[in-house]
Amino acid sequence: GQQVMQIPQYQHVQEGEDFTTYCNSSTTLSNIQWYKQRPGGHPVFLIQLVKSGEVKKQKRLTFQFGEAKKNSSLHITATQTTDVGTYFCAGPTDSSYKLIFGSGTRLLVRP
Amino acid sequence: DAGVIQSPRHEVTEMGQEVTLRCKPISGHDYLFWYRQTMMRGLELLIYFNNNVPIDDSGMPEDRFSAKMPNASFSTLKIQPSEPRDSAVYFCASSLSGRFVGAFFGQGTRLTVV
Numbered sequence: 235g236q237q238v239m240q241i242p243q244y245q246h247v248q249e250g251e252d253f254t255t256y257c258n259s260s261t262t263l264s265n266i267q268w269y270k271q272r273p274g275g276h277p278v279f280l281i282q283l284v285k286s287g288e289v290k291k292q293k294r295l296t297f298q299f300g301e302a303k304k305n306s307s308l309h310i311t312a313t314q315t316t317d318v319g320t321y322f323c324a325g326p327t328d329s330s331y332k333l334i335f336g337s338g339t340r341l342l343v344r345p
Numbered sequence: 346d347a348g349v350i351q352s353p354r355h356e357v358t359e360m361g362q363e364v365t366l367r368c369k370p371i372s373g374h375d376y377l378f379w380y381r382q383t384m385m386r387g388l389e390l391l392i393y394f395n396n397n398v399p400i401d402d403s404g405m406p407e408d409r410f411s412a413k414m415p416n417a418s419f420s421t422l423k424i425q426p427s428e429p430r431d432s433a434v435y436f437c438a439s440s441l442s443g444r445f446v447g448a449f450f451g452q453g454t455r456l457t458v459v
Binding site for chain 2: 235267269275276277278279280281282322324330331332333334335336337338
């Protein structure tokens with residue numbers, strides 16, 4: 235079955251440093267979605283990428299979808315303590331809406 | 346809209362008891378998902394519905410788990426009988442097809458089976 239892995243599992247950075255998490259799927263994705271879950275909270279939708287090679291930005295966050303539509307990345311520039319949480323990628327492998335989540339990357343930020 | 350509403354927020358039950366988790370999706374959304382989250386296994390998709398019809402229940406761990414969606418505004422996930430290994434946070438999420446807005450999650454039900 236479809237597997238979506240993320241690396242690293244954990245990342246501990248000093249406030250102001252950059253952060254990147256990588257998402258890799260065992261199968262081609264029709265689209266990729268990114269979510270953020272704060273400690274004790276629920277996943278919150280951040281963005282969706284659909285096109286091969288697509289890049290989108292949200293303030294300090296940059297999202298990229300790979301050319302083969304099997305991988306994606308999220309880069310945060312100059313992390314802040316408010317960025318703390320677990321970042322998940324998620325996506326269906328086909329035109330269905332079966333949303334499979336990656337293993338997540340937990341970000342900790344030292345003030 | 347109040348968002349996706351789940352109840353109860355917390356549930357503590359004894360092994361062998363029946364547990365029913367409830368979800369009210371966002372009005373107008375045509376997809377509903379049930380997920381289970383644990384430290385060991387992450388966010389697992391249990392089952393999802395489209396227009397109240399179960400589409401894929403391959404993630405339901407055992408026959409002890411069942412889910413229903415009798416109408417567009419209500420869904421239940423039932424565990425009977427419950428076991429300690431069922432302890433987890435269960436999330437319900439809904440989404441609208443054709444819109445690039447992702448899935449909206451409820452606040453989850455934290456289930457503890459003792």
